[in-house]
Amino acid sequence: MDTQTTYYKTPIGTAKIVGDENGIQSVSVLDEDFSTALEVTESDIPECLQECVTQLEDYFEGKRNDFDLKLNPQGTTFQKRVWDELLNIPYNKTRTYLEQSKALGDVKAIRAVASANGKNPIWIIIPCHRVIGSDGSLTGYAGGIWRKKWLLAHENPVKQQSLF
Structure with missing residues (x-):
């Protein structure tokens, strides 16, 4: 099957979604x-991408904490291992690059892990935005640090404390 493409307008930019029957x-x-150029209606969305759009919509509306999609990212064996490990970071949690390297079994691979994170092809769904610097800084994010900050705040909104 040919690869299909659709677009979805999110609160932090237009998402370009590419996939086929083998996954996103x-x-x-x-x-x-x-x-303005992309007024995509539901009937314009290829069938193999409809569930991805629906789940992203739910995520941005605060109705979804995890994704249940068939993924088919293209990358090296090492990159795929790193991306698979990213899927283990729970919603509303963060992990440092060092913790990510330890989880993959090699603390010395921290730079390679950071590089693979940066090449993650599946924005938000494979949650590389949940990886932060050891000092808590929001280092490196291909989508821009402001988007990383937005996504982390979206997943962990500050709740107003009741005074009474």
């Missing part, structure tokens, strides 16, 4: 504003 290959965020 990529979800990337575009810096350009395609909102």
